Amino acid sequence: KAxxxxxxxxxxxTRGQQxxxxxxxxxGHRSVSWYQQTPGQGxxxxxxxxxxxxxxxxxxxxxxxxxxFSNSRSEMNVSTLxxxxxxxxxxxxxxxxxxxxxxxxxxxxxxxxVT
Amino acid sequence: xxxVEQNPLFLSMQEGKNxxxxxxYSTTSDRLYWYRQDxxxxxxxxxxxxxxxxxxxxxxxxxxxxxKARLSTLHITAAVHDLSATYFCAVDITGNQFYFGTGTSLxxxx
Numbered sequence: 001k002a003x004x005x006x007x008x009x010x011x012x013x014t015r016g017q018q019x020x021x022x023x024x025x026x027x028g029h030r031s032v033s034w035y036q037q038t039p040g041q042g043x044x045x046x047x048x049x050x051x052x053x054x055x056x057x058x059x060x061x062x063x064x065x066x067x068x069f070s071n072s073r074s075e076m077n078v079s080t081l082x083x084x085x086x087x088x089x090x091x092x093x094x095x096x097x098x099x100x101x102x103x104x105x106x107x108x109x110x111x112x113x114v115t
Numbered sequence: 116x117x118x119v120e121q122n123p124l125f126l127s128m129q130e131g132k133n134x135x136x137x138x139x140y141s142t143t144s145d146r147l148y149w150y151r152q153d154x155x156x157x158x159x160x161x162x163x164x165x166x167x168x169x170x171x172x173x174x175x176x177x178x179x180x181x182x183k184a185r186l187s188t189l190h191i192t193a194a195v196h197d198l199s200a201t202y203f204c205a206v207d208i209t210g211n212q213f214y215f216g217t218g219t220s221l222x223x224x225x
Contacts, residue, residue, distance in 0.1 A: 031211050033211055033212070033213070035213075035215075042215060042216075042217055042218060043203065043205075043213075043215035043218075044215075045212055045213060045214065048211045048212055050211070055210075055211070056209055056210075056211060056212040058212075090157060090158065092158075092213075094211055102146070102207060102210055102211050103148065103160060103163050104148070104160075104211070104213060105160065106150075106157045106158040106159075106160075107157060108156070108157045109157050
């Protein structure tokens with residue numbers, strides 16, 4: 001079974017630009033979560049989508065947004081990029097079978113550098 | 116806000132030695148996960164702990180969960196160089212919203 005895939009793997013953008021990152025979950029997984037990883041703040045939850053609906057949201061400004069498509073693929077968008085948005089963005093998928101085991105499987109990440 | 120603290124943050128240990136990484140969290144949860152991350156790589160799932168008293172073992176690693184103490188441990192037995200990595204614990208209290216610990220960077224010295 002193919003794992004979680006993320007595109008692109010590396011990205012360099014300029015302050016003020018916007019960026020869209022893509023994530024394809026493991027086949028059959030309906031939940032997709034996004035995380036930001038930086039040396040200073042560690043791993044922080046951005047948001048989670050299930051059946052095209054955002055179910056959970058972390059403490060990030062509105063510049064960070066996302067969506068999920070009917071095939072469970074997800075995109076996240078960051079508008080008006082700031083230097084502090086430079087990070088590794090990780091996507092994770094899970095079966096989301098309710099209150100029980102929701103083990104998340106992580107993709108390779110997208111390394112975003114803002115200059 | 117849920118806080119998840121790991122200690123130590125950095126751990127340098129000799130091959131063959133034993134050590135324990137601690138993960139404390141600030142609110143009730145019975146779902147805790149351990150991940151490993153190699154430099155420049157993504158997160159690899161190690162253990163899923165879903166109840167008080169849960170204990171899982173894989174090779175030289177053993178994880179346990181005490182929900183009453185809000186504490187999980189990752190014990191390393193007879194460390195080998197291949198275990199060098201950063202280890203994260205993560206707590207899930209709402210379902211698919213993981214709060215990660217600060218990470219423990221482990222270096223095993225030959």
